[in-house]
Structure formats: structure tokens, C-alpha cells
Amino acid sequence: MDKKAKNILFKTYWKNGWVSRIYTDPDDFDYAKSKGLMFDPLTISHDQCLVQIHGLLSVISMDKVLKAFLSSLSTRRLDWRSGIASYFIAQQLPPHIYTKVISGQSYDNTGKVTHTSYTCGICRDLKYGIIGNEFYKHIDLNVLNFERIKWGGVRHGHLEYTFFDLQQFQLTEIPEPTAEDITIFTSILEIIESSQSADYPGALEKRLAPVIPSTKDERKVLIEILSCIDILKPASYNRPSRGRGDWIFAESWRGEDKYDKASLEKYFGGYIG
CATH class of the missing domain: 1.10.10 (Arc Repressor Mutant, subunit A)
Known part of the structure; x- marks a missing residue:
């Protein structure tokens, strides 16, 4: 992993805690992007995301995610560690189209509904409940990558993270555990x-x-x-x-x-x- 690119990614979001203003110098962004650590925003639908996830499952082996998990323990490569959770979550996902159900509602002081949010009912009803939105518009993939490198991912169970994590994992060479x-x-x-x-x-x-x-x-x-x-x-x-x-x-x-x-x-x- 390129150290300069990693530093650019990290300082975009973190300085002894989350930064209050997210900004990346354009030249720095281009450098980190060239090293595969920063990305342009992603727009994708639930159904497209699911197709991509199943495609990634077909080319990533169980042995690779197991080796990555073990190899992460001494190296502290937390991005390697994240992949096994996304892989297991992806295995739960059956082929399906977005099925709209209510996930939450807000009310005013008279009890009137002021806002309703939705999720995919099929994703929701899987083990632990997968969070699947109908559309993802301009997702910040960089914060997802920051979280997976710094902590090993904090959004396991979110459909867009499952896709992104597996996509990046598929590109990674994993050593044998020591x-x-x-x-x-x-x-x-x-x-x-x-x-x-x-x-x-x-x-x-x-x-x-x-x-x-x-x-x-x-x-x-x-x-x-x-x-x-x-x-x-x-x-x-x-x-x-x-x-x-x-x-x-x-x-x-x-x-x-x-x-x-x-x-x-x-x-x-x-x-x-």
C-alpha cells in the first residue's frame, strides 16, 4: 500500500478524530486515485449492486478470504481482515430485485407522519438484517475505504459496503499466513x-x-x-x-x-x- 496515498486518504477524514471539514487537494486526490486508494463517487442501484456482488463471489475463493483474515493478524492489514465478513454476508444474499418496505417513520407533535424511509425487505429479513437502499447516488467510496483500512470496516451489512469491499479485495494479492x-x-x-x-x-x-x-x-x-x-x-x-x-x-x-x-x-x- 502506497504510504503517501494512504496518508492523503487518512488526513481527508481524520486528525485525532473525525475532521469537521472534508477536503482533499485535487493533486493529492489524483495521486491517491492513481494508487487505488481514492475514488470518484459511485452511483448504482440495489439491483446492479447485487449483480456485481454475485459476480465477485464467483471469482473470490473461500481460501483467499481465510488466508487474508489470518494474515491480517500480525501485519495489522485491517483491509484484508474486512473481506471475510463481506464474503460471508454476500453468501447470504439470494438473487432478487429491490422489494420496498418501510424501515422507519418520523412524526410531528400531533402524531402525523412527516417522513418515511424505506429499505429492501428481502435484504432486511436475512440474518442480522442487511441494509439495502433502492438507489445509491454519489456514494463517497473514500470514507468506506478509510474505514476499512483504519478499523477493518464499520459498515458490514450495508449492501454498498459489501460490494465495495469485495471489489477491492478481489484486486488484492494475499500472502500465506505466517x-x-x-x-x-x-x-x-x-x-x-x-x-x-x-x-x-x-x-x-x-x-x-x-x-x-x-x-x-x-x-x-x-x-x-x-x-x-x-x-x-x-x-x-x-x-x-x-x-x-x-x-x-x-x-x-x-x-x-x-x-x-x-x-x-x-x-x-x-x-x-
Whole structure:
């Protein structure tokens, strides 16, 4: 990854926190774009997006996303890590056309509806609920790329992110996981297995800190990804939450669930002895 282009992308959105005014010098933008890190806005429909996603699924192998996930652990290439969640989400998506359903409404003080928002009902009713709009106009792909490189993606489950993430992943060469990667992954599994029964995902995030180079936000995304691919698999989805909305895929996981051995063997059995 070109360091100068990455710096241009990052300073567009972040300086000790989100910047208040988004601006990229045109020459800087052209440079970052030439290195594949910044992009022109995208306009695409739900149906076109879905066709593109299924096309990408046909050319990306499961082995590649597994290798990318493992290789991300020591290298801290969080964009590699993001791909496995998008791949698993994409596998859930059946071919379909946009099916309009109400996703929310706003009311005035008399109870009159002032605004109605919509989403695709077929996407919504899939596991965890995929967010699919009918049209995407002038999407800022650069903020999506910033988020996937900085944290490993924060919009898994959004149709446009699934498309963009897989599109970029397909262009990426992934190395073989190293012994260090496998050691880190094994340590992560040991931490999960030693969880206390009543632990929430937040407790797991803190306990993972010593075994993987990461920030708090990176560990939260890691836990979400492990939940998305069923390594962290709740015994029940009917559990109370703490109401802060901090988690999506990991919301129902508790320490008593440990990790799902069948999923681990199915996906990572070739890497974990």
C-alpha cells in the first residue's frame, strides 16, 4: 500500500478524530486515485449492486478470504481482515430485485407522519438484517475505504459496503499466513475459551488486548467479524442487551458460548492443528 496515498486518504477524514471539514487537494486526490486508494463517487442501484456482488463471489475463493483474515493478524492489514465478513454476508444474499418496505417513520407533535424511509425487505429479513437502499447516488467510496483500512470496516451489512469491499479485495494479492499469524489466532481462541459465562462482548474486547496488536476499536471490529462468520456463535439470540447499541453481529454472544468448534474446523481446520 502506497504510504503517501494512504496518508492523503487518512488526513481527508481524520486528525485525532473525525475532521469537521472534508477536503482533499485535487493533486493529492489524483495521486491517491492513481494508487487505488481514492475514488470518484459511485452511483448504482440495489439491483446492479447485487449483480456485481454475485459476480465477485464467483471469482473470490473461500481460501483467499481465510488466508487474508489470518494474515491480517500480525501485519495489522485491517483491509484484508474486512473481506471475510463481506464474503460471508454476500453468501447470504439470494438473487432478487429491490422489494420496498418501510424501515422507519418520523412524526410531528400531533402524531402525523412527516417522513418515511424505506429499505429492501428481502435484504432486511436475512440474518442480522442487511441494509439495502433502492438507489445509491454519489456514494463517497473514500470514507468506506478509510474505514476499512483504519478499523477493518464499520459498515458490514450495508449492501454498498459489501460490494465495495469485495471489489477491492478481489484486486488484492494475499500472502500465506505466517507462524506468527497462527500463534495470534490460537491465542485469540484461548482467550475466548477461557471467558466467564456471563461475559459480554465488551469484556472479551478488553481481554484480547494482550494477544493481538490493536486498538480498542480494532478489537471491537475483530469480534464483530468473528461473530459474522460464526466463530462466535450465540446459543440463543433471545438475550437482553445493555441498550447502548455497541454491537451488531456480536450482540447476543456471551462468555458461556465460547467459540463454535464446528465453524472453526469447517473454515480454519486446515490452519489450526
